[in-house]
Amino acid sequence: MPQAAADPNNLPYADGDFFGFEQLLSAAERERLQEIRDFLAKEIKPIAVDCWNRGEFPMELIPKLAAANLVSPVRRQGWSNVFAGIVHAEFTRADASIATFMGVHDGLFTGSIEALASDEQKAAWLPDIYALKKIGAFGLTEPLGGSDVAGGTRTTAVRDGDNWILNGAKRWIGNATFSDWVVIYARDVADNQVKAFLVDTTLAGYTATKIENKISLRTVQNADITLENVVVPDAFKLAGGNSFRDTNKVLKVTRLAVAWQAVGLQLAAFDVARRYAVERQQFGRPLASFQLIQDQLVKMLGNATASMGMMVRLSQLEDLGQAKDEQSALAKAFTTARMRETVAMGRSVLGGNGIVTDYEMAKIFADAEAIYSYEGTYEINTLVTGRAITGVSAIV
Numbered sequence: 250m251p252q253a254a255a256d257p258n259n260l261p262y263a264d265g266d267f268f269g270f271e272q273l274l275s276a277a278e279r280e281r282l283q284e285i286r287d288f289l290a291k292e293i294k295p296i297a298v299d300c301w302n303r304g305e306f307p308m309e310l311i312p313k314l315a316a317a318n319l320v321s322p323v324r325r326q327g328w329s330n331v332f333a334g335i336v337h338a339e340f341t342r343a344d345a346s347i348a349t350f351m352g353v354h355d356g357l358f359t360g361s362i363e364a365l366a367s368d369e370q371k372a373a374w375l376p377d378i379y380a381l382k383k384i385g386a387f388g389l390t391e392p393l394g395g396s397d398v399a400g401g402t403r404t405t406a407v408r409d410g411d412n413w414i415l416n417g418a419k420r421w422i423g424n425a426t427f428s429d430w431v432v433i434y435a436r437d438v439a440d441n442q443v444k445a446f447l448v449d450t451t452l453a454g455y456t457a458t459k460i461e462n463k464i465s466l467r468t469v470q471n472a473d474i475t476l477e478n479v480v481v482p483d484a485f486k487l488a489g490g491n492s493f494r495d496t497n498k499v500l501k502v503t504r505l506a507v508a509w510q511a512v513g514l515q516l517a518a519f520d521v522a523r524r525y526a527v528e529r530q531q532f533g534r535p536l537a538s539f540q541l542i543q544d545q546l547v548k549m550l551g552n553a554t555a556s557m558g559m560m561v562r563l564s565q566l567e568d569l570g571q572a573k574d575e576q577s578a579l580a581k582a583f584t585t586a587r588m589r590e591t592v593a594m595g596r597s598v599l600g601g602n603g604i605v606t607d608y609e610m611a612k613i614f615a616d617a618e619a620i621y622s623y624e625g626t627y628e629i630n631t632l633v634t635g636r637a638i639t640g641v642s643a644i645v
C-alpha cells in the first residue's frame with residue numbers, strides 16, 4: 250500500500266510555487282501579494298463560477314477593485330514587473346474573466362493612454378481611469394480584420410476641422426457593453442496610418458452589442474461595436490498614436506501579461522486537480538495513489554513551473570527595459586500551448602466531474618481557449634518568433 254501523507258492539503262508544495270519564484274519578490278511585495286490574495290479569496294472566488302454560468306459581469310465588484318488600488322502597479326505604484334506578473338497570474342488563478350476585465354481596462358486601455366496620450370491628455374484622463382471611475386475598452390479587432398488587423402484596419406477616420414469622423418465596425422471588444430470610454434484604432438484616410446482615438450461611448454452613432462453564446466470567459470462582456478459618423482473632437486485623438494508601430498508599443502506589454510494569465514490558469518488547474526486527486530476515492534484508495542494520476546499532476550506542475558520560470562525572466566528583462574517583442578511573442582505562444590495541455594490533463598483527472606462548472610475545472614478548461622487565441626493567436630506569435638530567429642517573415 251502507498252503511504253498516505255499526514256495532511257495532503259498542507260504540504261509545502263501545495264501552493265504550486267515549486268521552485269520558490271516568489272522569493273525573488275521584496276518583503277514589501279510579498280506582503281502586498283498576500284493582501285491581494287486575501288482580496289481575491291474574499292471577493293472573487295466565491296462569485297466566479299456563478300457569474301460565468303450566467304454570463305454576467307459583477308458590476309458591484311468595480312468599487313471593491315478600486316478600493317483595493319490595483320490599477321497600474323508598475324507605472325504608477327512602482328512595483329516590479331515580476332510582482333505585477335505574479336499578481337496578474339493570481340487574478341487569473343482566482344478567475345480568468347475578472348483577470349481579463351483587468352487586463353483590458355488596465356493593460357490594453359490604460360496602457361494605450363499611458364503610452365500614446367500627451368502629458369495634458371494624461372493629466373485630464375488618468376486620475377479617473379486609475380480610480381476605476383471611468384472604465385475603458387480597447388477597440389482594435391474588426392469583423393474582417395483579426396490577425397491581419399495591422400494592415401487590414403477598415404475603420405476610417407476623416408479629419409473635419411477640429412473634429413474627426415469615425416466610421417466602421419469593431420469585434421470582440423471586452424468591457425465595451427458598459428465601458429465609459431473605448432480607445433478606437435482607425436485608419437486616417439489622408440495618410441493611410443492607423444491612429445488612436447478616445448471615444449466616449451455616449452456619443453451619437455456609437456453602438457455596442459453583447460456577443461452571446463461564448464464558451465470561454467463568459468463573464469467578460471465582449472461586444473460588436475459599430476461607428477456611424479461618430480464625431481470625435483481632435484483633443485480626443487491620442488497625440489502619440491499615429492501609426493501601427495505606436496499600437497505595437499501597447500501590445501508588447503499586454504502580450505506579456507497574457508502569458509502570465511497562462512501561468513495563473515495552469516496553477517488554477519493544478520490546485521483543483523491536486524485537491525480532487527487527494528480527496529476522491531476509487532478502488533478504495535485516493536486517486537492520488539495511482540501512478541497514472543500522479544504522472545498527470547506532475548506534468549501539470551512541470552508545465553506551470555516552466556511557464557513561470559520563462560515569465561519571471563521576461564519580466565526581469567522588462568524591469569531592465571530590455572524585453573523585446575519577439576520575447577513576449579515566444580512567451581505568449583509557449584505558455585498558452587502548455588496551458589492547453591495542462592487544463593486538458595486537469596479536466597481528465599476529474600473524470601466526469603471535469604465537465605461541469607460546479608467543480609470549477611470545466612470553467613478553467615474552457616477559459617484557456619480564449620486566452621490561447623487573443624492578444625495574437627498561437628500561430629501569429631509563433632511566426633513573430635520565427636521571423637526573429639530566421640530573418641524571414643512567414644506571416645504573409
Ligand SMILES: Cc1cc2nc3c(=O)[nH]c(=O)nc-3n(C[C@H](O)[C@H](O)[C@H](O)COP(=O)(O)OP(=O)(O)OC[C@H]3O[C@@H](n4cnc5c(N)ncnc54)[C@H](O)[C@@H]3O)c2cc1C
Nearest residue numbers: 387388389390395396421422423619623624625626628644
Ligand atoms: C474572448 C476574446 C476577447 C477579445 N478581446 C479583444 C479586445 O478587447 N479588443 C480587441 O481589439 N480584440 C479582442 N479580441 C480579438 C482577438 O485579438 C482576435 O480574436 C485575435 O487577434 C485573432 O483574430 P481572429 O479571431 O479574427 O482570427 P483570424 O485572424 O481570423 O485567425 C483564424 C485562425 O487562422 C490563423 N491564422 C491567421 N493568419 C495566419 C497566418 N498568416 N499564418 C498561420 N495561421 C494564421 C490564426 O492563428 C487562427 O488560428 C478578443 C478575442 C476573444 C476571443
